[in-house]
Amino acid sequence: AVLADNGHDVTLWARREEQAQEIDQAHTNRKYLPDVKLPETLRATSSLSEALKGKEAVLFAVPSHSMREIAREARRWIEADALVIHAAKGFEIDSLKRMSEVLAEELGASYADRITVLSGPSHAEEVIRRCPTTVVVASQSAQAAEQAQMLFMNTYFRVYTNPDVIGVEVGGALKNIIALSAGLVDGLGFGDNAKAALLTRGLAEIARLGHAMGAEPITFVGLAGVGDLVVTCTSSHSRNWRAGHMISQGKKLDEVLATMGMVVEGVRTTKAAYVLKERYQVEMPIAEQLYSVLFADKDPEQAVKELMGRGRTQELEEIIGGW
């Protein structure tokens, strides 16, 4: 809708014919954005070739677990000089690869310089109402990042560029772990101090793993770090926050995911972080406790007790050093 508002010729692809038809003809998307009228110029199809042929840019906005499969399929139709952007916030669970790595593998080396990630605090429910929103685009090529910036930027959607692809992707993925935890903490009625502690110490965990993976720590105080962390941990639009909240009320994970009917990226990302923290030898106590709550039926109140009872430590020693 942002791109259509900017006057671009946009074709959405949806895997279900009936959804494509609804968007194309009625200009609505009742399942995902009820009570919203989409731009009249926005077209939709269930044919990938129709969506991709002749297009100067392609935005992959599928859940991270389906990125490889869709990219593999899309490769046949994407123009050789197309700009490739993705907006997924997660890792590939088996390989622990970032989405730009998955795209580069599937689309081929010739696209590496044109792969861009778009991330930041941007709940779809508000973007579609044209509420003021800021995001960041990152690419290894300044030219690709600026091209994406120009395509999306308008009066309600402000786009910044950043050369740190790893930081922007890792920040966008890991914030969902903290958003799930924030839903739990809010649901348990632990108050504002606990929530602030979770966001701040969550950010320390994100920066610690991100730094070890090659990110610039400063990226995490930007839109893909603090920005997305704040919006996802404080908004009831967030599926990750809502999932955590439901679990705090005694619901089982399977039940929560079935009720949601939309992707809750933080669940898979918690599994990924559990393995990544071992691989990079970094401490992620919040992610570790959330892992036990989600996958080993740990009582969330006990998880909080254990987090509060950890040994004494410095605040940011890995990043700023000690005395």
Ligand SMILES: NC(=O)C1=CN([C@@H]2O[C@H](COP(=O)(O)OP(=O)(O)OC[C@H]3O[C@@H](n4cnc5c(N)ncnc54)[C@H](OP(=O)(O)O)[C@@H]3O)[C@@H](O)[C@H]2O)C=CC1
């Ligand atoms: N929602 C938001 O505000 C934001 C989301 N994101 C990120 O965007 C990504 C997508 O999220 P979002 O759109 O919200 O997720 P939703 O669950 O709301 O919608 C998922 C969409 O992807 C389709 N889909 C699911 N699995 C597949 C598959 N295997 N192949 C093809 N299509 C599939 C669904 O189709 P169907 O209906 O047929 O299942 C549906 O159209 C996530 O990584 C998320 O973190 C990033 C920024 C903001």
Ligand SMILES: O=C(CO)COP(=O)(O)O
């Ligand atoms: O990433 C998002 C907003 O920036 C959407 O978060 P949820 O997936 O938790 O809804």
